[in-house]
């Protein structure tokens with residue numbers, strides 16, 4: 427069912443929340459746009475102007491690694507200024523109430539953690555861009571340290587072990603994180619209400635989760651500005667601004 431108006435959408439959502447045992451929110455870029463984080467994949471988004479650097483290119487040359495870091499730091503003001511939006515806060519409320527044990531996200535902006543959900547309950551399918559790791563030994567590095575060295579030496583630093591240091595994100599051509607994928611699958615199979623929020627649901631394998639939830643008997647809700655290919659079979663579809671739809675559920 428496509429909600430005919432905002433009021434019906436909120437009422438139906440409330441009823442679904444009240445009649446579900448385990449809710450799994452699955453979030454994409456759309457939940458963070460009101461926080462000032464651009465949707466890289468959208469038409470006119472950063473990736474249509476500036477092709478993302480594939481993983482093999484990052485590994486292949488120092489120049490590409492330097493370029494990847496310069497691009498990351500060009501975005502730093504936006505990431506640092508971003509605060510959780512109404513959607514994030516509503517989901518944090520559901521989590522606090524014990525209704526949503528974990529959140530699955532395609533986002534790399536750390537805003538679910540910033541909204542108060544413990545990091546172990548945020549399953550990041552595409553990693554996290556607010557810190558970095560060594561690709562060989564997995565040691566964690568903080569971004570200011572890398573920025574300092576990049577500007578002092580004109581070159582991105584390597585790990586003490588010799589490995590390359592990269593934001594903790596999953597690049598194109600890089601393997602999906604096994605543990606996160608497994609946790610996401612477990613959450614999905616244990617839920618009776620799957621909430622797909624702000625995702626176009628086209629990026630695989632991430633888009634397989636709503637399908638898995640439905641096949642397992644869960645209800646599917648889609649909140650997204652644009653239509654998705656799951657709209658026909660979803661139990662509720664809301665084509666409206668995410669923050670506005672979820673605002674009534676903040677702090678309840």
Ligand SMILES: [Zn+2]
Pocket residue numbers: 560561562563564565585586587588589
């Ligand atoms: Zn290392």
